[in-house]
Amino acid sequence: MSKYSMHLLVCGGTGCRASASDAIVENLKTELEAKGLSDTVQVIMTGCFGFCEKGPIVKVSPDNTFYVQVKPEDARKIVEEHVIKGRKVRELLYVDPKANEVIEDSKHMGFYKKQIRIALRNCGFINPEILDEYISRDGYLALGKALTEMTPEEVIKEIKASGLRGRGGAGFPTGLKWELSRQSQSDKKYVVCNADEGDPGAFMDRSILEGDPHSVLEAMAICGYCIGADTGLVYIRAEYPLAIQRLKVAISQAREYGLLGKDIFGTGFNFDIELKYGAGAFVCGEETALIHSMEGHRGEPTLKPPFPSVSGYLGKPTNVNNVETFANIPVILLKGSAWFSSIGTEKSKGTKVFALAGKINNVGLIEVPMGTTLREVIFEIGGGIKNGRKFKAVQTGGPSGGCLTEKHLDLPIDYESLVANGSMMGSGGMIVLDEDDCMVSIAKYFLDFTVEESCGKCSPCRIGNKRLYELLDKICKGNGVADDLTRLKNLGLVIKDTSLCGLGQSSPNPVLSTLENFMVEYTEHVHDKKCRAGECKALMTYSILEEHCVGCTACARACPVGAITGERKQLHVINPAICIKCGACLEKCKFDAVIVQ
Amino acid sequence: MSSVKIELRKDQIEKIHEICKSFNYEGGELINVLHKCQHEFGYLPAEIQEVVAEQLKLSVAKVYGVVTFYSFFSMIPKGKFPISICTGTACYVRGAENVLAEFKKQLKIEVGETSADGKFSLSCLRCVGACGLAPVVLVGEKTFGRVAPDGVKAILAEFEQ
Ligand SMILES: Cc1cc2nc3c(=O)[nH]c(=O)nc-3n(C[C@H](O)[C@H](O)[C@H](O)COP(=O)(O)O)c2cc1C
Ligand code: FES
Numbered sequence: 001m002s003k004y005s006m007h008l009l010v011c012g013g014t015g016c017r018a019s020a021s022d023a024i025v026e027n028l029k030t031e032l033e034a035k036g037l038s039d040t041v042q043v044i045m046t047g048c049f050g051f052c053e054k055g056p057i058v059k060v061s062p063d064n065t066f067y068v069q070v071k072p073e074d075a076r077k078i079v080e081e082h083v084i085k086g087r088k089v090r091e092l093l094y095v096d097p098k099a100n101e102v103i104e105d106s107k108h109m110g111f112y113k114k115q116i117r118i119a120l121r122n123c124g125f126i127n128p129e130i131l132d133e134y135i136s137r138d139g140y141l142a143l144g145k146a147l148t149e150m151t152p153e154e155v156i157k158e159i160k161a162s163g164l165r166g167r168g169g170a171g172f173p174t175g176l177k178w179e180l181s182r183q184s185q186s187d188k189k190y191v192v193c194n195a196d197e198g199d200p201g202a203f204m205d206r207s208i209l210e211g212d213p214h215s216v217l218e219a220m221a222i223c224g225y226c227i228g229a230d231t232g233l234v235y236i237r238a239e240y241p242l243a244i245q246r247l248k249v250a251i252s253q254a255r256e257y258g259l260l261g262k263d264i265f266g267t268g269f270n271f272d273i274e275l276k277y278g279a280g281a282f283v284c285g286e287e288t289a290l291i292h293s294m295e296g297h298r299g300e301p302t303l304k305p306p307f308p309s310v311s312g313y314l315g316k317p318t319n320v321n322n323v324e325t326f327a328n329i330p331v332i333l334l335k336g337s338a339w340f341s342s343i344g345t346e347k348s349k350g351t352k353v354f355a356l357a358g359k360i361n362n363v364g365l366i367e368v369p370m371g372t373t374l375r376e377v378i379f380e381i382g383g384g385i386k387n388g389r390k391f392k393a394v395q396t397g398g399p400s401g402g403c404l405t406e407k408h409l410d411l412p413i414d415y416e417s418l419v420a421n422g423s424m425m426g427s428g429g430m431i432v433l434d435e436d437d438c439m440v441s442i443a444k445y446f447l448d449f450t451v452e453e454s455c456g457k458c459s460p461c462r463i464g465n466k467r468l469y470e471l472l473d474k475i476c477k478g479n480g481v482a483d484d485l486t487r488l489k490n491l492g493l494v495i496k497d498t499s500l501c502g503l504g505q506s507s508p509n510p511v512l513s514t515l516e517n518f519m520v521e522y523t524e525h526v527h528d529k530k531c532r533a534g535e536c537k538a539l540m541t542y543s544i545l546e547e548h549c550v551g552c553t554a555c556a557r558a559c560p561v562g563a564i565t566g567e568r569k570q571l572h573v574i575n576p577a578i579c580i581k582c583g584a585c586l587e588k589c590k591f592d593a594v595i596v597q
Numbered sequence: 598m599s600s601v602k603i604e605l606r607k608d609q610i611e612k613i614h615e616i617c618k619s620f621n622y623e624g625g626e627l628i629n630v631l632h633k634c635q636h637e638f639g640y641l642p643a644e645i646q647e648v649v650a651e652q653l654k655l656s657v658a659k660v661y662g663v664v665t666f667y668s669f670f671s672m673i674p675k676g677k678f679p680i681s682i683c684t685g686t687a688c689y690v691r692g693a694e695n696v697l698a699e700f701k702k703q704l705k706i707e708v709g710e711t712s713a714d715g716k717f718s719l720s721c722l723r724c725v726g727a728c729g730l731a732p733v734v735l736v737g738e739k740t741f742g743r744v745a746p747d748g749v750k751a752i753l754a755e756f757e758q
Contacts, residue, residue, distance in 0.1 A: 014725065014726045014727050014740075015726070015727040015728075015729045015730055015742075017740075018727050018730060018733075018740030018741075018742055019730070019742065052727075052728070052729025052730075053729050055729060055730075197726075198723075199724075200684075200685030200686050200687075200723035200724040201685045201686030201687040201688075201724055201728055202724070203724070203726035203727075203728060206726045207726075238632065238669050239669075239722065239724075239725060239726075240726065276628075276629075277628065277629060277632055278667075278669075279628055279631070279632065279667030279668070279669035279670060280667050280668035280669035280670075280722070281666060281667050281668065282723075293628065294625075295625050296623075296624055296625040296626060296627035296628055296663070297627075297663065298662055298663055298666040299666065299667070314625075355728065357686070357687035357728040357729070357731065358686070358687055358690045358691070359690060359691075363687070363728060363729040363731070364729060395686070398686065429686070431686045431687060431690060433690060437690060442690075445686070445689055446686075449723070455666070
């Protein structure tokens with residue numbers, strides 16, 4: 001990167017590209033060209049910076065200026081003011097909402113202060129489509145070190161000592177998994193990267209693949225060396241076209257440089273990587289289902305054991321790891337297991353990437369040491385709740401997880417603490433909810449998801465979840481009875497105990513944890529027929545305010561079922577027995593006379 | 598499902614043959630073959646599945662089983678501008694349901710249907726990974742972020758001419 005004195009880094013993640021960041025890159029290049037600066041200032045399209053809320057983002061290095069919500073037409077100002085005259089474009093700088101202060105250097109942003117970036121170390125710094133940039137940041141050094149200076153046993157020992165655990169959800173110790181895969185005897189073995197990322201509302205694996213694909217390829221090769229495999233497969237969702245394209249570019253560049261293929265670093269070690277595509281099925285994130293899907297079958301899970309490390313893809317020993325797990329590997333080998341295990345809590349080492357979304361000010365991608373509290377994540381890094389509303393809960397672990405509330409805010413986050421409190425780490429999705437969210441509806445939303453995604457192979461999951469959903473739907477529609485709450489709980493526990501795979505074993509979690517933490521809301525729905533968040537339409541009643549009604553008859557004419565009566569210039573009345581709560585009257589009334597309670 | 602029989606043209610059948618050949622007629626590549634076919638033809642009607650089954654030496658039932666298992670595969674033709682509403686969690690809590698309702702109302706179609714003029718079709722998907730822009734709507738390849746129900750008309754108008 002040395003020939004240039006300044007770099008303009010433009011985010012090229014899916015979110016920022018949706019807001020025209022390609023056009024920003026084009027315009028910056030044109031402006032620089034016009035000013036004869038193309039040789040001294042370089043424009044780089046990077047992976048995600050994480051601060052998606054305020055995208056598209058342009059960062060200037062070396063001075064760390066952080067421009068937010070940049071539009072293509074701002075390119076001229078950035079070049080003329082910042083690049084040429086050295087004056088920051090103030091109106092594009094990030095303003096800290098709490099202190100109401102313009103932030104000049106991104107290091108001082110509350111969003112970045114508490115973060116430690118290991119898995120995301122290169123995201124937002126390098127152009128993911130240029131291998132030299134990865135190499136300039138110690139890329140493929142770890143693979144070189146492993147192949148030339150270490151035995152496979154030594155590498156495995158190092159990974160074990162680091163305490164790294166799988167980031168795909170279950171938290172299984174990675175070193176141990178590699179050791180088991182190594183011990184399986186076979187003529188052929190496979191390394192599989194699980195890039196299915198099925199949790200809706202989570203996007204960390206995608207961001208790593210888009211922003212730093214080589215870190216995953218390098219780690220897969222290291223894994224291949226350790227377990228004795230010469231083939232790697234990345235199973236990636238077809239919904240991630242940009243990540244697929246970046247992976248393809250990265251694989252072909254690595255082959256060109258001899259970092260994949262035959263006789264890598266002249267050591268006689270062969271390793272190559274292919275892509276396999278998912279086709280939109282959540283259950284395919286489960287490793288046995290994933291393997292069946294790669295073989296071209298329906299993605300239905302099978303009982304374990306045998307574990308994939310014994311019998312996996314095409315019946316051969318297969319080591320499956322998550323994208324983020326792999327992204328940690330090269331750094332561990334370079335900086336050592338002692339350094340890695342100094343970060344985090346007693347049983348959960350290192351960092352975790354979370355995708356913060358929902359009713360939070362700073363939606364984005366963050367990486368924090370294990371043991372960081374929810375309060376730090378939500379209020380310091382996340383900047384608190386949107387529109388000054390009140391925090392209600394945070395859902396971690398997606399459809400398999402549970403919700404945590406106010407009383408859990410000071411809980412240090414790690415694998416154990418989340419499970420102990422009725423939730424789980426999952427892949428790292430964190431959806432923040434505020435007082436306008438109805439917890440019964442949220443549970444129903446997740447159950448709707450599970451019912452749709454259940455593969456149908458085992459009956460507890462196929463039938464049980466459907467019944468759970470129906471019960472929740474009944475409650476939301478105002479038809480719930482007291483017994484339904486016990487039924488929800490009992491059925492939920494049975495499904496957990498008897499389902500075939502992790503999908504069913506965890507799908508009742510959102511119901512059980514909202515029952516545990518928000519029983520009041522359930523009883524309000526069932527006994528008082530009230531939804532305090534105002535989300536359950538069927539529990540609302542429409543009425544007309546006497547003081548506001550002028551008798552214009554607009555509402556009566558709009559009502560599709562004739563529930564509204566009243567003479568011209570007289571007060572109108574809604575008959576609740578006929579009203580279907582469609583909201584047509586509310587839309588039509590010009591005098592704010594229709595109210596919903 | 599309404600099953601309108603379609604007649605594949607000779608060149609279309611040849612195209613399927615070509616796709617199967619490019620994957621060495623391997624049954625294990627079924628999903629990749631189907632991805633390619635859907636990319637080529639827009640959807641996977643029974644007639645295409647039959648050709649694929651015959652070429653890969655699989656039963657039609659097996660191919661049908663795979664097509665119907667994965668939500669990415671569709672057996673009905675998409676509109677010229679396929680509209681996908683993200684109903685992932687982040688988009689859901691930021692009001693995706695109301696946006697979806699507005700699309701249904703404007704287009705007078707349900708999810709999984711195509712408008713009578715063949716222009717728009719409506720589907721839901723779970724998270725495109727642009728959660729910062731929730732609620733998110735895709736029309737073809739174009740992403741729209743922070744969509745509110747009253748912005749739906751303007752989006753449709755962009756593709757109307
Ligand atoms: C229903 C279900 C969905 C899953 N989805 C994913 C996923 O999207 N990505 C992932 O990496 N692991 C997922 N897993 C976990 C995998 O089965 C497996 O444990 C993981 O890929 C192992 O990698 P790790 O040890 O590096 O975490 C899922 C598990 C279940 C039961
Ligand atoms: S939930 Fe809609 S983009 Fe992620």
